[in-house]
Structure formats: C-alpha cells, structure tokens
Amino acid sequence: MIKVILREDVSGIGRTGEVKQVKDGFARNFLLPRNLALMATDHNLKRIEIEQKKIEDKKVLGKKKAQDLAQRLANFSVTIAVEVNEEGKLYGSLTSQDIVKAVASEGIELDKKSVALEVPIKDLGIYDLEVKLYPEVVAKIKVWVVKK
Numbered sequence: 001m002i003k004v005i006l007r008e009d010v011s012g013i014g015r016t017g018e019v020k021q022v023k024d025g026f027a028r029n030f031l032l033p034r035n036l037a038l039m040a041t042d043h044n045l046k047r048i049e050i051e052q053k054k055i056e057d058k059k060v061l062g063k064k065k066a067q068d069l070a071q072r073l074a075n076f077s078v079t080i081a082v083e084v085n086e087e088g089k090l091y092g093s094l095t096s097q098d099i100v101k102a103v104a105s106e107g108i109e110l111d112k113k114s115v116a117l118e119v120p121i122k123d124l125g126i127y128d129l130e131v132k133l134y135p136e137v138v139a140k141i142k143v144w145v146v147k148k
Helices: 024-031 042-072 096-105
Strands: 002-006 019-022 037-039 077-082 089-094 121-123 125-134 137-147
Touching (some): 002 042, 019 024, 024 037, 037 042, 042 125, 077 096, 096 137
Parallel strands (some): 077 137
Antiparallel strands (some): 002 019, 002 037, 125 137
C-alpha cells in the first residue's frame, strides 16, 4: 500500500486534496500517469496546500463578482420588441440566447446557460426570470416582451 494525495476527485477513492492509501499498482498504473494523484511527500503536501489555497481564492473572488452583479440586476428589466401576428402570438419564440443579447445591449454580460428559461417564450407579457450567476448566487430579472 502506498499513500497518495488526490489532485482531482476519483470516484470510489476520494476527493481533491485528500491523502489516501491505495494499492501500489493502482497508484503506479492509473493515478500517477493520469496526473490524478501525487506521492504523499512533505514537498507535495505543501504544493497541494498552496494549489488549494489558490483555488479557494478564485472561488471567493468569483462569488464576490457574482454577488456584485446580482446587486446590479436587483431592479433590472429589459424590453424586447418582437413581431406578432393578429392574435398577439410571436412569430417563433424567445430563447435564453435572445434574452442574453437584449441584456448585453444594456451593458451587462451573461452566459446563456445562466438564464433559467424552462420553455421558450411564445406570448407577449412580463416575465420574471432567474439568472444563476454562481452556484449559490441567483438574481431575478424582469423581461418585457412587447409588440414591435
């Protein structure tokens, strides 16, 4: 048995940063060649500790940026003018990508995957949509779909 430090989550073994005892062959033939683990030496323990601190700092910075953006989006609304038929139905539909473009025209950059739109918008009206900015940070925006 040999002690290794996991650099990534390995199912059935452990999570990133944990020190685990595994069989020699598994470490030599699988974990070490794929750079999933390092030998558990003092030098490598310090190295992993520094890497994890950097990762943690990035997470804190990312969450802070997401919270700042959520503050900006707190009372944000965007109006999208669309073509409609005589019955007030849209020609086609509005997708999350269309909403992201409209928000970008207001100077706020979002990822289309962050806009929680379960089904495309097909009618005129006012919609409250959730925008997932970070795993724990969610903001709401108001989308006004109006006739062109």
